[in-house]
Amino acid sequence: MTHIPLSLYIHMPWCVQKCPYCDFNSHNIKQAPAYDEYINHLLADLRHDLALTNNRAVHSIFIGGGTPSLFSAELINQLLTQIQTYIPFEAGAEITIEANPNSADANHFKGYIDAGINRISIGVQSFQHDKLVKLGRIHDPDDAINAAQLASKLNLRSFNLDLMHGLPDQSLTDALSDLKQAILLSPPHLSWYQLTIEPNTLFGSKPPKLPDEELLWDIYQQGDKLLTDSGYVQYETSAYAKPGFMCQHNLNYWRFGDYIGIGCGAHGKLTQADGKIIRTVKTKHPKGYLAGRYLEKSYQVPDDELSFEFFMNQFRLFEAAPKMRFVERTGLTLNNIEQPINQAIKKGYLSEDKDNWQLTTQGKLFLNSLLELFL
Numbered sequence: 048m049t050h051i052p053l054s055l056y057i058h059m060p061w062c063v064q065k066c067p068y069c070d071f072n073s074h075n076i077k078q079a080p081a082y083d084e085y086i087n088h089l090l091a092d093l094r095h096d097l098a099l100t101n102n103r104a105v106h107s108i109f110i111g112g113g114t115p116s117l118f119s120a121e122l123i124n125q126l127l128t129q130i131q132t133y134i135p136f137e138a139g140a141e142i143t144i145e146a147n148p149n150s151a152d153a154n155h156f157k158g159y160i161d162a163g164i165n166r167i168s169i170g171v172q173s174f175q176h177d178k179l180v181k182l183g184r185i186h187d188p189d190d191a192i193n194a195a196q197l198a199s200k201l202n203l204r205s206f207n208l209d210l211m212h213g214l215p216d217q218s219l220t221d222a223l224s225d226l227k228q229a230i231l232l233s234p235p236h237l238s239w240y241q242l243t244i245e246p247n248t249l250f251g252s253k254p255p256k257l258p259d260e261e262l263l264w265d266i267y268q269q270g271d272k273l274l275t276d277s278g279y280v281q282y283e284t285s286a287y288a289k290p291g292f293m294c295q296h297n298l299n300y301w302r303f304g305d306y307i308g309i310g311c312g313a314h315g316k317l318t319q320a321d322g323k324i325i326r327t328v329k330t331k332h333p334k335g336y337l338a339g340r341y342l343e344k345s346y347q348v349p350d351d352e353l354s355f356e357f358f359m360n361q362f363r364l365f366e367a368a369p370k371m372r373f374v375e376r377t378g379l380t381l382n383n384i385e386q387p388i389n390q391a392i393k394k395g396y397l398s399e400d401k402d403n404w405q406l407t408t409q410g411k412l413f414l415n416s417l418l419e420l421f422l
């Protein structure tokens with residue numbers, strides 16, 4: 048177990064304004080406390096989790112939200128400096144912060160790099176003004192272009208642009224035009240999400256009219272081809288990267304690695320020395336969290352759910368899956384899954400060689416049926 052990489056996720060739960068499609072844990076900035084107070088709570092929260100980490104160093108860090116770029120570079124510096132007094136970072140650890148693309152937030156970029164950040168993920172969503180308005184975004188296309196250009200000039204290892212497609216009133220040309228603009232900015236990583244309507248959002252209660260299935264399929268097919276022709280490799284349904292620039296933090300989640308989760312609503316997964324896998328869930332609402340009630344619950348993943356959980360994560364990735372990774376990260380043996388694996392191969396969802404399993408095109412298309420075999 049000592050070989051399982053350990054990541055750290057840090058949640059910053061405030062935004063200037065809630066976007067009508069967003070179901071992430073974010074709250075209005077008007078209710079935010081002094082940000083340095085929150086930093087102190089994050090550190091206290093981390094101290095409680097240290098007992099579960101078995102003295103491992105941190106392999107990657109992701110500061111997500113909400114809108115982490117509301118935090119000044121000075122506070123991010125304090126946070127990362129303090130964390131290192133508790134837990135060492137591996138040499139070359141990827142350290143990402145998410146940023147909204149308005150100029151105030153972009154002004155923080157340079158200071159973030161001085162604080163140790165080496166990857167910035169910018170929430171662009173679209174480069175078309177009318178789409179941004181429909182999405183309730185408070186930035187305009189030029190802000191996004193400026194933020195991306197700034198990121199590309201700074202001494203970062205990588206930066207990412209988040210784009211969404213399947214937007215209200217979006218044509219194929221609109222969607223491809225967003226991608227073309229993104230490609231011109233040459234981000235090493237591009238996340239391209241299809242807009243989903245989430246129940247607990249404004250769009251959930253008042254759904255906008257979205258492109259029909261046929262158009263969505265065309266957007267996906269042609270967008271994917273455009274990205275591939277431009278040198279991006281799709282390594283997960285929504286994740287594209289130039290070779291060598293896959294997101295180490297997300298890769299660790301999907302390879303069933305371990306992670307500490309601190310901050311409002313953050314999730315963690317921590318394998319213990321005896322092989323038990325513990326999941327932690329932190330208090331979602333800032334009110335409870337700021338009162339010092341960090342941990343909402345923690346529980347052990349039952350043995351009979353481990354293989355499903357492993358494959359649900361691993362098969363999001365299109366890479367070959369090493370069989371020994373299953374053994375190492377679940378503590379189970381290959382005998383435990385011989386029957387479902389053979390069925391998956393028979394149905395054409397998987398192929399295998401001595402050391403690896405490989406998801407087939409059929410497997411990608413019928414992922415749910417494949418995963419059900421492990422229930």
Ligand SMILES: C[S@@+](CC[C@H](N)C(=O)[O-])C[C@H]1O[C@@H](n2cnc3c(N)ncnc32)[C@H](O)[C@@H]1O
Pocket residue numbers: 068069070071111112113114115145146147148169170171172209210211240241242243244245
């Ligand atoms: C937590 S948000 C982070 C970034 C930052 N707060 C921002 O909005 O710029 C992560 C990303 O998830 C994507 N996302 C959020 N809600 C979505 C939805 N309903 N459907 C598809 N993608 C969504 C957006 O691309 C967003 O940038």
Ligand SMILES: C[S@@+](CC[C@H](N)C(=O)[O-])C[C@H]1O[C@@H](n2cnc3c(N)ncnc32)[C@H](O)[C@@H]1O
Pocket residue numbers: 056058071072110111112113143145168207209236238294297306307308312313314315
């Ligand atoms: C949807 S992903 C976007 C990643 C981005 N596209 C990139 O490549 O950098 C990030 C979001 O997922 C959520 N998230 C990630 N890890 C989490 C964890 N351990 N606990 C709670 N939320 C998490 C947060 O809302 C975070 O802002």
Ligand code: SF4
Pocket residue numbers: 061062064065066069070071073112113114147170
């Ligand atoms: S999409 Fe980003 S800015 Fe909008 S509410 Fe969600 S976390 Fe906040």
